[in-house]
Each structure stands twice: as structure tokens, then as C-alpha cells.
Amino acid sequence: xxxxxxxxxxxQGRGEFxxxxxxxxxxxxxxxxxxxxxKGQGTRAMLAIMGSKSEPGIPFAPPFLKDGDLIxxxxxxxxxxxxxxxxxxxRDEAQRHELNSLQLTITDxxxxxxxTHHPIATSKYYEEQKEEAKARSAEFIDxxxxxYLGYFERVLQQNPHGPAxxxxxxxxxxxxxxxxxYEGLRYAFPRATAHLADxxxxxxxxxxxxxxxxxxxRYLQSDRRIPFNEDGIFRHYPELDRxxx
Amino acid sequence: xxxxxxxxxxxQGRGEFxxxxxxxxxxxxxxxxxxxxxKGQGTRAMLAIMGSKSEPGIPFAPPFLKDGDLIxxxxxxxxxxxxxxxxxxxRDEAQRHELNSLQLTITDxxxxxxxTHHPIATSKYYEEQKEEAKARSAEFIDxxxxxYLGYFERVLQQNPHGPAxxxxxxxxxxxxxxxxxYEGLRYAFPRATAHLADxxxxxxxxxxxxxxxxxxxRYLQSDRRIPFNEDGIFRHYPELDRxxx
Numbered sequence: 312x313x314x315x316x317x318x319x320x321x322x323q324g325r326g327e328f329x330x331x332x333x334x335x336x337x338x339x340x341x342x343x344x345x346x347x348x349x350k351g352q353g354t355r356a357m358l359a360i361m362g363s364k365s366e367p368g369i370p371f372a373p374p375f376l377k378d379g380d381l382i383x384x385x386x387x388x389x390x391x392x393x394x395x396x397x398x399x400x401x402r403d404e405a406q407r408h409e410l411n412s413l414q415l416t417i418t419d420x421x422x423x424x425x426x427t428h429h430p431i432a433t434s435k436y437y438e439e440q441k442e443e444a445k446a447r448s449a450e451f452i453d454x455x456x457x458x459y460l461g462y463f464e465r466v467l468q469q470n471p472h473g474p475a476x477x478x479x480x481x482x483x484x485x486x487x488x489x490x491x492x493y494e495g496l497r498y499a500f501p502r503a504t505a506h507l508a509d510x511x512x513x514x515x516x517x518x519x520x521x522x523x524x525x526x527x528x529r530y531l532q533s534d535r536r537i538p539f540n541e542d543g544i545f546r547h548y549p550e551l552d553r554x555x556x
Numbered sequence: 557x558x559x560x561x562x563x564x565x566x567x568q569g570r571g572e573f574x575x576x577x578x579x580x581x582x583x584x585x586x587x588x589x590x591x592x593x594x595k596g597q598g599t600r601a602m603l604a605i606m607g608s609k610s611e612p613g614i615p616f617a618p619p620f621l622k623d624g625d626l627i628x629x630x631x632x633x634x635x636x637x638x639x640x641x642x643x644x645x646x647r648d649e650a651q652r653h654e655l656n657s658l659q660l661t662i663t664d665x666x667x668x669x670x671x672t673h674h675p676i677a678t679s680k681y682y683e684e685q686k687e688e689a690k691a692r693s694a695e696f697i698d699x700x701x702x703x704y705l706g707y708f709e710r711v712l713q714q715n716p717h718g719p720a721x722x723x724x725x726x727x728x729x730x731x732x733x734x735x736x737x738y739e740g741l742r743y744a745f746p747r748a749t750a751h752l753a754d755x756x757x758x759x760x761x762x763x764x765x766x767x768x769x770x771x772x773x774r775y776l777q778s779d780r781r782i783p784f785n786e787d788g789i790f791r792h793y794p795e796l797d798r799x800x801x
Binding site (some may be wrong): 320327347350356363364365366367368369371372375379382383384385387388392405408409411412415416418419422426429431433435443446447450454455461462469470471474 | 588606609610611612613614615616617620626628630632635636644650653654656657660663664667671675676677678679680688691692695698699700702708710711713714716784
């Protein structure tokens with residue numbers, strides 16, 4: 312039975328971190344909201360689960376994964392669950408928690424990226440909080456990007472197996488998520504990230520290496536990869552980017 | 557060997573969710589930053605690990621847990637790791653992930669609580685972003701508290717084993733974390749939360765039940781329980797609370 316991924320149609324968003332892992336592993340999965348209502352798919356199928364009055368495992372928000380009857384929500388949790396089966400995480404229990412530490416730092420980063428364009432209210436439009444978004448984005452660019460990327464550069468640097476991967480000597484789902492973060496930050500803040508590769512060479516190399524992996528390369532060229540857009544997490548609003556020097 | 561908990565001294569903060577689980581279980585642990593430098597403890601011991609140039613498992617931020625040589629960071633990850641050993645989570649792998657889904661929703665809630673007083677820049681004082689904090693707090697009180705607490709009330713309601721616990725038929729670490737959330741929201745926003753028990757009766761009952769557990773009651777009376785204060789996550793700034801009706 313294929314995995315069922317439930318996430319909003321039309322955006323990469325948080326679902327993309329899960330898609331990348333499933334695609335890299337060549338896993339059998341259905342992106343439910345993008346499927347036809349005639350097959351019981353589409354966004355309505357997702358909302359039915361979220362609105363269930365009897366299901367004990369109701370998710371707070373997408374993305375969530377259905378594996379048979381099991382429902383698991385939150386990106387880091389889904390990836391930790393899938394990791395060993397997909398060959399993208401060690402099977403050792405303690406190591407899985409070490410890997411999860413790294414993924415949860417990405418979770419925090421992604422929440423901060425969201426708040427660069429929605430610093431006051433998720434329920435309101437960007438345009439209604441644009442001035443605050445400019446202030447928050449300036450802080451994000453000046454302090455938070457260096458803090459997060461500097462941290463992951465250091466984790467790569469200090470990996471006893473070498474800086475090609477963030478953990479151990481093989482690819483894990485955290486490497487894939489770092490590819491997406493790097494890609495997303497460059498999309499959202501092209502001026503502020505123009506010299507990213509100079510400052511974070513190991514991250515840049517990891518990003519390039521992931522992009523060339525056959526399954527990932529195929530996926531990025533497919534129509535399953537939704538382009539970045541201004542409904543997702545990583546949004547390109549030029550006024551939030553660093554101004555030209 | 558006792559567990560070593562690393563978290564900033566002087567605040568409950570995110571570390572408190574871990575402390576509550578360790579205290580409930582009567583686990584042997586050392587709250588490192590609160591210990592004496594003469595024993596190699598204190599904040600400096602924490603910063604030494606975070607600043608290590610060789611350690612592969614460097615945490616991005618506190619709290620983190622040391623269990624022998626293993627270092628695990630992020631509250632939800634620490635609790636998922638400790639859960640079965642402390643008797644506060646099922647041992648079944650799938651169920652542990654279901655429980656983790658709930659805890660990660662609390663993680664998101666806690667990040668939003670932090671941002672009520674720091675909506676623009678963690679690096680700046682509250683006083684420098686007070687106006688934005690008022691706007692974000694109004695949104696938090698009007699929309700986010702009902703969304704989160706409504707969700708957990710529903711999870712309690714839909715628990716097939718009854719609404720006394722959030723998962724299964726016994727106490728888990730998520731119940732303890734919900735106690736802390738309930739306690740913290742009432743501290744931070746006493747006016748906005750004045751009628752919480754009417755709206756969320758199962759949550760209120762869970763809060764009362766946790767508070768009466770012998771180990772928790774003893775802990776709350778001890779000097780190991782740091783009082784809420786305006787350096788932590790839950791801060792009481794009257795101007796951010798709902799105004800009197």
C-alpha cells in the first residue's frame with residue numbers, strides 16, 4: 312500500500328521536506344491533495360481527516376502521513392518515522408534521535424522563514440503587516456541566517472566522517488532538507504544570499520551534490536515539483552530582501 | 557549515571573517541559589547550569605559543550621540532555637527519547653510517533669508564545685518591539701489560543717480511552733507539557749484566560765489532575781521549580797493581555 316502524503320496543493324511548503332525524502336528513495340506514495348476527487352483524493356479528503364469527530368489521531372495541521380491506519384504529523388516526526396525504511400536514516404535508536412536533533416533545528420528555521428512575511432498574524436495578509444515584515448526580515452538576514460547556516464556549516468565541518476553529509480557517512484533526510492533550505496533561502500532572498508557559497512562552502516557543496524542525485528534531479532524536472540511561489544513558506548518579496556549595496 | 561539536563565539557569569523556559577517529566581518519574585538527573593562550578597557544573601559547562609570545536613553532536617540551542625556520551629537536543633526529541641524509560645510513553649514505535657505528533661504541536665505553540673513578546677527580533681529587547689508585540693499578542697489571544705487549546709480539548713474528547721489523558725489510558729509526557737502550557741498561559745495572560753476552564757473543561761481537569769500528582773506537587777513546592785518570570789517564555793506584561801472588558 313502506498314504512503315499517503317497530505318499537504319496543501321499548490322505549494323512546496325512544509326510538505327516539500329517529506330516529498331524530497333520519498334522521491335530520493337523512490338518510495339511509492341500518493342500526494343493526496345493533488346489527486347482527483349473522483350478517486351477520493353483532493354484537498355477535501357485531507358480536510359475530512361482533519362475535521363473528523365471520532366479519529367483519535369487528528370493532526371493539528373498538514374503535512375501528515377498516512378501509513379495504513381497510522382497517522383503521523385509534523386515534518387520532523389514523519390521523516391524520523393520514514394527514515395530507516397527509506398534508507399535515509401540509521402536504524403540505531405540513539406542515532407535516530409541525534410539526527411532528529413538536527414531536523415528539529417530546521418523546523419525552527421522554517422518557522423522563522425514563515426514569520427519573515429507574517430510576523431504579526433497568520434490570519435492576515437502579508438500586505439497588512441508589510442512594515443513589520445521588513446523589520447523582521449532585516450533581523451532574519453542579519454542575525455538568523457548566519458546563526459542557522461553557520462551552525463550547519465559547523466556540523467558538516469565537525470562530522471568525523473567528513474563534511475559531505477551532516478550525519479554519518481551517507482545521505483540522510485537531513486541532507487535533503489538542508490538542500491531545500493538552501494534553495495529556498497536563495498529564492499526568497501537572492502541579494503542577501505548572493506555570497507552564500509563563499510561563507511558556507513560545505514553547505515553549498517551539499518546543496519550541489521543533492522541536486523545532482525538522479526532521483527532528485529528527475530524529481531526537480533518533473534511536474535511533481537511545484538515551483539516556489541508567494542503562497543508557500545519561502546516567498547520572494549523584493550522589499551524584504553537586502554537592498555542593493 | 558544521572559541524566560544531565562542543560563538549560564539556562566533562572567528560567568523555566570523550554571527546559572521546564574523536560575524537568576516535569578524527569579520529576580514526575582523521580583528520575584536521577586542533574587540540572588547542570590544550576591549546579592556549582594566547583595563540581596564542573598554551571599552555565600559555563602553548558603557553553604563549553606555548545607562551543608566545542610570537535611564534538612559532532614553540538615546542539616543548536618538549549619535545552620539538551622546528556623545520557624552518557626549521547627547528546628540529544630530539542631524538547632520533543634528529549635521527551636520522545638526519555639518517554640518509554642521514564643514510563644511516560646508507550647514502548648510501541650508507531651505509538652511513540654503518534655505521541656510525538658502531539659508534542660510537536662506544543663513545540664509550535666511555545667514558539668508562538670515566545671513571539672508574542674519578541675515578534676520582530678530575538679536579539680532586541682522587548683521594549684524595542686512593544687507595539688508589534690501588542691499586535692501579535694492580540695492575534696495570539698483572539699485566534700491562536702482558541703485554535704491550539706480547542707485542538708487539544710478535541711484530542712482529549714476523542715481519546716477512545718476517555719478524556720483524562722491526551723493519549724491512551726495513562727499519563728504521558730504530553731499530559732505534563734499540557735499542564736505547563738495551561739499554567740503558563742494563565743500566568744502570561746490572566747485576563748484573556750480567565751474563563752479557560754469553561755471553554756476547555758477537559759484541559760482544565762487534566763491541569764488540575766497533574767498538579768495533584770505527588771511527585772509534581774512536591775516539585776512545584778520545591779526550590780527546583782523556578783517561578784515564572786519575565787526572562788522566560790511565558791511572560792506577564794499586562795499591556796499584552798486582553799484589556800478589561
